[in-house]
Amino acid sequence: MKLTINGKSVNVDAPADMPLLWVLRDEIGMKGTKFGCGVAQCGACTVHLDGQPVRACVTPVGSVGARHVTTVEGLSATAEGNAVRAAWEALDVAQCGYCQAGQMMAATGLLLRNPRPSDADIDAAMQGNFCRCSTYKRIRAAIKTAAGIDPSDRREV
């Protein structure tokens, strides 16, 4: 079958029920998208289908069709993705870094549909992305930095 990944057409020979995650990682050899749980609970495998964040570990490759797949390797193709990557770098968000590809994909998905998210918007969009190192403080600030808004935590304290 034919997939469009980060703007390029890729031919893949894989069973239709194989999750997109394993097609990306083991069939195509793109290791940026991570495996964490296999049951859509951690968000480490977040990619975009036509700009919408999805969990690649529960997305059968046969269901992708003509939709465009964007992975962390293609994150910088959009202005939003570029801004997210720059903010992640500037704020030194990553600790172990394993979840951050998924975090950045989820954050970019948020900014694509909501360029000025509130703290509540960030909570809602990011709660499916687990960070075992608990870098949440910097993720929150980095999303706001990427959006060009005041990065301080506006929740009640």
Place this chain on the structure above:
Amino acid sequence: MTTRRELLLSLGATSAGALVLGFGFATGAGAAARPLPPASSGRGAADRARLGNYVMITADGSVTLYARNPEMGQGSKTLLPMLIAEELDADWDRVKVEYAPADAKRYEAQYAGGSMSVPDNWEPMRRVGAAARAVLVEAAARRWQADAGALVTERGFVIDRASGRKLGYGELAAEAARLPLPDPKTLTLKAPATFTILGKSHRSVDTSAILDGRPLYGIDTVVPGMKYAVYVKSPVPGARLKRADFAAARSMPGVEQVFAVEGVTPGASEQIGLARGLAPGIAIVGRNWWQVNRARTALAAEWDDAFGAEHDSEAYDARARKLLDGSGETRRQKGQVEQALAGATTVVESVYETPWLPHLTLEPQNCTARPTASGVEIWAPSQFPNDGRELVAATLGLPLDEVTVHMVRCGGGFGRRIMNDYMVEAAVIARRAKAPVKLLWAREDDVAHDYYRPGNYHRLRAGLDGAGRVVAYAVHGVSFSRGGKPVNGGEIGLDAAPGLLVPNFRLEQSLIPTILPTGWLRAPADNSLAFVHESFWDELAVAAKRDPLQFRLDHMRASFAHPIADPTEEGEPPYDVRRAAAVLERVAERSGWGRQSTPKGVGLGVATYFSHRGYVAQVAKVRVRADGDWHVEKIWVVADVGPIILNPTTAHAQVEGAVIEGVGQLTGEIRFERGRAVQANLTDFRLMRMPAAPEVDVHFLLTDNPPTGLGEPALPPALAAVSNAIFAACGARVRALPLTAQKIMAARTDVQHAG
């Protein structure tokens, strides 16, 4: 602090004329460690592998520094080379960092654990940098026939200020490599005030690779011809296989090999992953991991697991409560506890319970192994790669030299990757399959075969005199044993206040035998003990009708005249109550303790703890809702880890992460039935996620003490600070974790008034 080990340096040159600097440790008189031989042949990577360099400077001026310890997010792969670069006066922006090979002979123990990278490396790594700088300066002095003492170094250049001459390190490398090395003891290290690299924030050397999604972690390793594998084991640890449908698994798509592995039983009190051993299981090997993992369901494996029947969380709870009604084995005591309790004006008694916890590193356990003619080559995300190498050699019966281990970045560690069980499994499977194999555990394997933080149970009794001073402190802790010995990670101790400050003190311990694997979870022992004792401190303050922060300070100040001399662990610095008081005073200032008015349903709580050589005090602000659900709004943290914060961005990140992880531990729990974990995947845990993560205010109190690590000490106080704040908010004192809304509703005293 002077290191007990002597630094041995060796200098050499590669055939291409690069300066290479290696060193080893001699651990005492007559130690067998030898300086590494200078290289005279070979080139490039071969030289590096053989020499175990820390520094390589090539003719083009490029500087490569080798990071000796594993990286799991704590920052050592960046910080240890920063220590070298500082004294070398290298240009940090152009320095290249690579992992050192895992080889204890050349690098001594290379490990990530115990928050020890800073204390272990602070001085030796700077001496390496200083030695390399010294020979470069000497080479320039000889070339110019100048006085070496008059030359200075800056960002990769030796400079003669008098004449304005300068030479790049690359231009000097070949000459420098032929010079005799200075005696490390004669090297003068910089005064911290003159540091240009340390003390300033430098992001991780792996940042770009992480953000661009480049292959970096163990799970990303690719070896030509590599197969993928799962290893199916009994849910009851160590059970042998009774039967399985191998043919059905072999017929599944993508599957190439299915075979049983007998297993190697470790000694009675020992654990697989730490001692020679291997769990019995079934390996499924094939061309794609998802396919081999799916094939496991076809096995319908049955295990000889009846021995697990009695190992039940409920049975453990019942047994512990019974043990707490009696007395345990006395581990430490001073003064006359019973007499002091009998004479006390008020006696407070409470029972605390903490659950078992999983590690849940986000990168599941994995290891890539390639069989060689007479051994095996391994790529493993491990916190203790040298130990893993020795385990593989011992378990497979291979000479150590035939086992090569490459360090790869760990997607989290938290203590789980101290155990190298998956390294042994991958080595065995690859040798049996006669192919390079990447073993990857499913998340369900990771939850079922963790080395859990064991739970514990405490009965605490304390006596207060008429003036509200604690005069007696009696602790009975129940933990677990394996083969008659206390389990790893379940230590019952008391290394800090309040026990150490009280004139009459006793610590008793009882043990429950377990077959469940146990291990060290970030800030091991302290992550539960701080909750227990710092919650109880709060109860004592309430009983004394005192402010809980002031109550702690008063007891600490009263102890200033009596320094506590006995460290509880050999080689560890003893508890310094003045440092403990200072962080508490500072956190009171920063949080507005006593000056902040809180709305109804909101409370402030304080806790402080000394662990992993760091002193940390925290104040938590928590809102408890009408339904008992609670939210931590902010935590103020003050930490004393010495005179300088070596890499501030990482230091702040470690504290932020540790504190939020500590809050998350309040709701964590894993339970067991018939010797197997009840929980299976992330769906079964209440995880710390974005909406629940509080704001964290981090402040470092700089003191004139040796610099120490930050991976762990900020975690332990967080649990008690939050639970004490919940008490302040609504009157609920929850002594048994996990801290649920239900328990709060049952215990709260403000319920009629709750909005």
